[in-house]
Amino acid sequence: MSLPTDAPAHPVAPRDAATVLLLRDTDAGVEVFLQRRVAAMAFAAGMTVFPGGGVDQRDADASVSWEGPPPQEWADRFGCSEPVARALVCAAVRETFEESGVLLAGSGTELVTDTSPYDGARAELVSRELSLAGFLAREGLTLRADLLRPWANWLTPEQEPRRYDARFFLAALPEGQQADGRTTEAESSDWQLPADAIADAEAGRSMLMPPTWFLLDELNAYPSVAEALAVRKPVEKVMPRMVVEGDEVRVEVP
Known part of the structure; x- marks a missing residue:
């Protein structure tokens, strides 16, 4: 018995x-940007993951120039306080830029299409010499x-x-920008169809954590990025449980 x-x-x-689940449209379907973490990482070593990471204390800086749904709206969707919601959105933008080179920002009404002028700032963000607000x-x-x-x-x-x-976001690759693996x-980093990423894991060519596997499977339902972005679904907190069966431990998702 388990x-x-x-x-x-x-x-x-x-x-x-x-x-952040960074998406793009291709003739074959929606692709998602994935990265295989180095084996020396303290968390999720060797796993194939979406870009992301822990919230930095400075991500909650209220001086960040902001356009779009206000922090309170994000707080309502994620069921958290407004300062935490602000920090989560800022961390999503910062981590995506640090790990993939994709910058979800703009000037006036124009989105950033070329991130190369900000390569130096990207390195400063990674080293924590510079905050996102700065x-x-x-x-x-x-x-x-x-x-x-x-x-x-x-x-x-x-038990961990x-x-x-972890809060997960969807975002489309901005026009003109390129995602890279300079982290x-x-x-390694690459774009993959969600079904192909799952097939790699099933064949033992990669490893996926339960959230990554589950969310990749969800993406299979959407034939275009626009249709995925148009979805408004409740965001409920999911906590898998660890189950021991003999000498093996597995993770079960509610």
């Missing part, structure tokens, strides 16, 4: 995190929250030593 592993008396407090102010840019869509919320099981309360956190 029994849940014992939850610790004092589970590690989860850290807020933001992850970067945007210095370059005269505005964060474009309207380019993001709230999509999912997954919480790491209580590193836990994240020390990934050994």
